[in-house]
Amino acid sequence: xxxxxxxxxVLRYNPETDSEPRxxxxxxxxxNEWVVLDALNYVKDNLDPxxxxxxxxxxxxxxxxxxxxxxxxxxxxxxxxxxYTDQIRVDPLANxxxxxxxxxxxxxxxxxxxxxxxxxxxxxxQPVSAGEFxxxxxxxxxxxxxxxxxxxxxxxxxxxQYGLVPEFxxxxxxxxxxxxxxxxxxxxxxxxxxxxxxxxGVWECSFVGACSEVCPxxxxxxxxxxxVKVASTIDxxxxxxxxxxKK
Amino acid sequence: xxxxxTDIAIVGAGGAGLRAAxxxxxxxxxxxxxxxSKVYPMRSHTxxxxxxxxGVIKSDDSMALxxxxxxxxxxxxxxxxxxxxxxxxxxxxxxxxxxWGCPWSREPDGSVAVRPFGGMKIKRTWFAADKSGFHxxxxxxxTSLKYPSIQRxxxxxxxxxLVEDGRCQGLTALEIRSGQMKQFQAKAVIIAAGGGGKMFxxxxxxxxxxxxxxxxxxxAGTPLKDMxxxxxxxxxxxxxxxxxxxxCRGEGGVLFNKHGRRYLQDYGMGPETPIGQPVLKTMELxxxxxxxxxxxxxxxxxxxxSTPWGDCVLLDMRHLGEKKIDERLPLVRDLCISYxxxxxxxEPIPIRPVVHYMMGGIHxxxxxxxxxxxxxxxxxxxxxxxxxxxxxxxxxxTELLVFGKRAxxxxxxxxxxxxxxxxxxxxxxxxxxxEARIDALMKKTGGTETIAGLRKEMMETMETNVGIYRTGSExxxxxxxxxxxxxxxxxxxxxxxTHVYNTDLMQALELKSMLDCAEAVTVGARERKESRGxxxxxxxxxxxxxxxxxxxxxxxxxxxxxxIEYLDVVITQSQxxxxxxxxxxx
Amino acid sequence: MNKPYxxxxxxxxxxxxxxxxxxxxxxxxxxLFIFAYxxxxxxxxxxxxxxxDAFQGFLNALHSPLGVLxxxxxxxxxxxxxxxxxxxxxxxMPIMRGEEFVPGNIIVGxxxxxxxxxxxxxxxxxx
Numbered sequence: 003x004x005x006x007x008x009x010x011x012v013l014r015y016n017p018e019t020d021s022e023p024r025x026x027x028x029x030x031x032x033x034n035e036w037v038v039l040d041a042l043n044y045v046k047d048n049l050d051p052x053x054x055x056x057x058x059x060x061x062x063x064x065x066x067x068x069x070x071x072x073x074x075x076x077x078x079x080x081x082x083x084x085x086y087t088d089q090i091r092v093d094p095l096a097n098x099x100x101x102x103x104x105x106x107x108x109x110x111x112x113x114x115x116x117x118x119x120x121x122x123x124x125x126x127x128q129p130v131s132a133g134e135f136x137x138x139x140x141x142x143x144x145x146x147x148x149x150x151x152x153x154x155x156x157x158x159x160x161x162x163q164y165g166l167v168p169e170f171x172x173x174x175x176x177x178x179x180x181x182x183x184x185x186x187x188x189x190x191x192x193x194x195x196x197x198x199x200x201x202x203g204v205w206e207c208s209f210v211g212a213c214s215e216v217c218p219x220x221x222x223x224x225x226x227x228x229x230v231k232v233a234s235t236i237d238x239x240x241x242x243x244x245x246x247x248k249k
Numbered sequence: 250x251x252x253x254x255t256d257i258a259i260v261g262a263g264g265a266g267l268r269a270a271x272x273x274x275x276x277x278x279x280x281x282x283x284x285x286s287k288v289y290p291m292r293s294h295t296x297x298x299x300x301x302x303x304g305v306i307k308s309d310d311s312m313a314l315x316x317x318x319x320x321x322x323x324x325x326x327x328x329x330x331x332x333x334x335x336x337x338x339x340x341x342x343x344x345x346x347x348x349w350g351c352p353w354s355r356e357p358d359g360s361v362a363v364r365p366f367g368g369m370k371i372k373r374t375w376f377a378a379d380k381s382g383f384h385x386x387x388x389x390x391x392t393s394l395k396y397p398s399i400q401r402x403x404x405x406x407x408x409x410x411l412v413e414d415g416r417c418q419g420l421t422a423l424e425i426r427s428g429q430m431k432q433f434q435a436k437a438v439i440i441a442a443g444g445g446g447k448m449f450x451x452x453x454x455x456x457x458x459x460x461x462x463x464x465x466x467x468x469a470g471t472p473l474k475d476m477x478x479x480x481x482x483x484x485x486x487x488x489x490x491x492x493x494x495x496x497c498r499g500e501g502g503v504l505f506n507k508h509g510r511r512y513l514q515d516y517g518m519g520p521e522t523p524i525g526q527p528v529l530k531t532m533e534l535x536x537x538x539x540x541x542x543x544x545x546x547x548x549x550x551x552x553x554x555s556t557p558w559g560d561c562v563l564l565d566m567r568h569l570g571e572k573k574i575d576e577r578l579p580l581v582r583d584l585c586i587s588y589x590x591x592x593x594x595x596e597p598i599p600i601r602p603v604v605h606y607m608m609g610g611i612h613x614x615x616x617x618x619x620x621x622x623x624x625x626x627x628x629x630x631x632x633x634x635x636x637x638x639x640x641x642x643x644x645x646x647t648e649l650l651v652f653g654k655r656a657x658x659x660x661x662x663x664x665x666x667x668x669x670x671x672x673x674x675x676x677x678x679x680x681x682x683x684e685a686r687i688d689a690l691m692k693k694t695g696g697t698e699t700i701a702g703l704r705k706e707m708m709e710t711m712e713t714n715v716g717i718y719r720t721g722s723e724x725x726x727x728x729x730x731x732x733x734x735x736x737x738x739x740x741x742x743x744x745x746x747t748h749v750y751n752t753d754l755m756q757a758l759e760l761k762s763m764l765d766c767a768e769a770v771t772v773g774a775r776e777r778k779e780s781r782g783x784x785x786x787x788x789x790x791x792x793x794x795x796x797x798x799x800x801x802x803x804x805x806x807x808x809x810x811x812x813i814e815y816l817d818v819v820i821t822q823s824q825x826x827x828x829x830x831x832x833x834x835x
Numbered sequence: 836m837n838k839p840y841x842x843x844x845x846x847x848x849x850x851x852x853x854x855x856x857x858x859x860x861x862x863x864x865x866x867l868f869i870f871a872y873x874x875x876x877x878x879x880x881x882x883x884x885x886x887x888d889a890f891q892g893f894l895n896a897l898h899s900p901l902g903v904l905x906x907x908x909x910x911x912x913x914x915x916x917x918x919x920x921x922x923x924x925x926x927x928m929p930i931m932r933g934e935e936f937v938p939g940n941i942i943v944g945x946x947x948x949x950x951x952x953x954x955x956x957x958x959x960x961x962x
Contacts, residue, residue, distance in 0.1 A: 016747055052745040058455035133344060
C-alpha cells in the first residue's frame with residue numbers, strides 16, 4: 003500500500019468569523035486506496051479539529067458526503083485518491099448555500115422532495131390482512147432504477163438550471179415522482195402532475211444531462227425527466243385535441 | 250431557551266423512529282409528534298442494511314419455525330414472550346411496508362420473493378435486491394412525509410432526558426445548525442437512535458453509530474441490558490469493514506481457507522454441501538456467531554490468507570454467474586469492485602469478520618417500555634430481547650418495524666393513562682443544567698486530552714480485548730482502560746468554540762456516549778463467566794444455564810464503574826438445548 | 836448567527852465553466868442553423884411566388900459558393916443536432932419487452948435506420 007503526500011485545498015467558511023469563504027491547504031499523507039473522505043478524516047483527527055463536513059456510511063449509500071472535488075460533484079467516500087493528482091480541491095456542493103465549511107443547506111431539497119408526494123398513493127385500497135399487492139418482476143423493473151436515489155443532491159449541484167433558477171424542483175425530486183408514477187401499485191399521478199408538470203417543474207429542465215452523468219447510483223434523472231415531459235405532452239394533446247378521451 | 254411542547258418526542262429517525270412516528274400519526278392525527286434526529290432521516294444507518302427482513306409468509310413456513318430459529322440462534326438468551334410477539338407481527342409489518350411502496354423483489358407470479366439466510370430453517374427473508382435496509386428506510390421516510398403531524402427536527406443532537414416525578418417528560422437537544430439548545434416537553438419519549446458499533450475500529454457501522462440513544466437512557470438511570478453481546482458479521486471487506494451481506498451466502502456463495510477447504514465443516518457446521526446447492530442451517534448458512542468464531546479458529550491454525558489488510562478467508566461467488574449476481578447482489582458487486590478492486594463474478598473476495606450489531610441495548614419489556622415510566626425504546630438501541638446472545642441475520646430490520654410500532658402504541662397507552670404534568674419550572678431547571686454542561690465543555694480551556702486520541706485508545710482497547718473470543722484477564726484490562734478513559738475524558742478541551750455546525754463538539758458528545766456504552770460492554774463481558782452466542786470466553790468455554798440463563802442489567806454511575814444486576818430470561822416453550830447447524834447430516 | 840453564504844452562477848458565462856455545459860450549448864446552438872434554414876425556405880417560397888425568373892435567381896444563389904457553404908454548415912449542424920437527440924432517446928423513451936428493457940443501442944439504431952430509409956426515399960423522389 004503506497005503512500006502519497008496530498009495537498010488538500012479545502013474551502014473554509016465559518017459564519018461567525020468569516021465574511022466570505024477562503025481556501026485552506028492541508029498536507030495529508032494518504033494511502034493510495036483511500037478516498038477523499040479518509041483524507042478529510044485525517045485532517046479532522048490530526049491537523050484541524052475545526053473542519054466541518056457531513057459523513058456517515060463510507061459506502062456510498064447514506065448520501066451525506068456530497069461535495070465538489072476538483073469542481074466535480076462527488077461523494078467523498080467514493081472519490082478515490084488514486085484517481086487524482088497530488089493536489090485536490092474540495093468545495094462544498096455547488097448551487098447550495100454554504101452553512102459552514104463543507105456543510106451546505108439541505109432544506110430546499112427536502113421541501114421540494116416532499117412537495118411531489120413521494121409516497122405510494124394506492125390505486126385500490128386493500129387491508130394489510132389481505133396480503134401484499136401483486137407486482138411482477140417486469141412491473142418492478144419498470145421503476146426500480148428510480149428507487150435507487152440516495153438523496154445525495156449531486157444532481158442538483160451539477161444542474162445549471164437549478165443554479166440559475168433556484169425555484170426549479172430539480173432532478174431528484176421529479177425522478178422520485180416519476181418512480182411512483184411508474185409503480186404498478188400507484189394511482190397518484192394526477193395529484194403529482196399538478197406539481198411536476200408546472201413551470202418550476204419539469205419544463206424548467208432543458209436536458210443538459212449533467213444530473214445523470216454525476217449520479218453515483220445511475221438513477222438517470224435526466225431520462226426520468228424527459229419521460230415525464232413526453233407523458234405530460236401526451237396529456238396536453240389528449241386534453242386539448244381529444245377532450246372526449248378525458249377520464 | 251426555546252421550549253417545544255409536544256405530545257411524543259422520538260429520538261432518532263431511522264427505521265424504528267420513522268416507523269414509530271408513522272404509527273403515532275396514524276393512530277391519532279391530533280397527536281403532536283416531534284421527530285428528533287442528529288442526521289436527516291435518510292442518512293440514518295438503516296440505509297446500510299443489505300440482506301433483508303425475516304417474516305413468515307410462505308406456505309412451507311410457520312411461526313413455530315421462525316420462533317425456533319430465533320430462540321436457538323440467540324442461544325436461548327432471547328425472551329420467548331417477546332419472540333412470540335415479534336414473529337406474529339413480522340409478516341404484518343413487512344406487508345404494511347409493501348403497501349407503502351417498498352420495492353421488494355418478486356417471484357414471477359408477482360408475490361414477494363424470499364431468500365435463505367443464516368440460521369434459518371426455511372427461506373423467509375424478504376429482500377429488495379441487496380439494498381433492503383436502504384429501501385425500507387426511504388419507504389418509511391417518504392411515507393412519513395404524508396403526515397403533517399410529524400414535525401421533524403433534523404440535525405438536532407439529544408443531550409439529556411428530562412426526568413421529573415419519576416417520569417420521563419421530555420429532553421433537551423442541541424440544534425446542530427445553530428448551536429442553540431432547545432427544551433422538548435413531551436408526555437412520552439421514544440428512543441430509536443441505533444447502536445454503538447463505532448466504539449470498535451473495524452466495523453460495518455457508519456460514523457453516526459455512537460450509542461447516543463443508549464447512553465441517553467443509561468445516564469437518565471434506566472439500565473442497559475446484555476451489552477456484552479456484540480455481533481461480528483463474518484463477511485466484511487478487509488480494508489474498510491464494508492459489509493457484504495449474508496445474502497451472498499444465502500444465494501450460494503461459499504467460504505474457503507487458503508488451502509481451498511470449505512473449513513466450516515471443521516466447526517460443526519458440516520458435512521460439506523455441494524457448491525451451488527446451499528442447505529439451510531448448514532455450512533455457509535450457519536449463524537453469524539459460529540461463522541465468525543470459525544474464522545478465528547482458522548486464523549489460529551494459520552489457515553487464513555495473508556493480505557495487506559490482515560488475515561482473511563475467501564468468499565467465492567463466481568459460480569452464481571454474472572446475471573444472478575447483478576440481479577440479486579448488485580450492491581455487493583459494486584462495493585467489491587469499487588473499494589477492493591475485485592469483481593466477485595471473476596474472483597473470490599477476501600473477507601474477515603467485522604463488528605456489525607449490538608444485541609444489547611436499553612432494557613425494555615415486550616411493550617418496548619423501559620423501567621423509566623414515559624420512556625420507550627426500539628430498534629438496535631433497545632434490547633427487548635428477541636436477539637438473545639446472537640441475532641439472526643434479517644431479524645433486525647423486522648425488529649425495528651415491529652417494535653417501532655409497538656413503542657408508539659405503548660407511548661399512546663402511557664399518555665392515555667393520565668397523570669399530572671410537572672411544573673415547567675422543574676423541567677426548565679433540568680434543561681438549564683444540561684445547557685450549562687454543554688457551555689462548560691465549550692468554554693473549557695487548557696485540556697490536555699484530545700477527542701481523536703481518546704477515541705483511538707478506546708477503539709484499540711475494544712478491538713484487542715473484547716473481540717470474538719475473550720479472556721478474563723483481557724476483559725479486566727479493558728474494564729480498567731475504559732474506566733481510565735472515562736476519567737481522562739474530563740480533561741478534554743474543544744478547539745472549536747463557535748456554534749454553527751460545531752462538529753468538534755458533536756464528536757466530544759459522541760465520544761462520551763461511546764465510552765459510557767463501552768464500559769457497559771466490558772463490565773458485562775467480564776462478569777459473564779460463560780460462553781454463549783456472540784460472547785465466547787476462552788476461560789469459561791461452556792454455556793452455564795444454571796447460573797447465567799439471565800440478562801445482564803448495567804446501571805450507570807457518573808464516575809464509578811456500573812452496577813450489575815441479573816434478570817431471568819423469559820422461557821415460554823423452548824428449554825435451552827443444543828444449537829445444531831449440521832442439517833445436512835440428517 | 837447562521838449566515839449561509841450563497842454562491843451564484845454567472846447568468847451569462849455559466850456554460851463556459853464546465854466541458855459538459857459546453858457540449859450542451861453546442862447541441863442547443865445547432866438549432867439556430869436549422870432556424871436560419873427555415874428563413875431560407877420561406878425566402879425561396881417568396882421568390883417562387885414572384886415568378887420563374889426570381890426563383891431561378893434564388894436557385895442560382897443557392898449554387899453560389901456562399902450558398903453551398905451555408906447549406907453545408909446547416910447540414911453539419913442538423914446532423915449533429917439529430918444525432919445528439921437520437922443518442923438520448925433510450926433515456927427519454929425506454930421500451931420494455933417482457934421483463935427486460937430493449938437495449939439502448941437498438942432504439943438508437945432504429946432511429947438511424949428510419950433516418951436512412953427516409954433519406955433514401957427523399958433522394959429517389961428527388962431524382
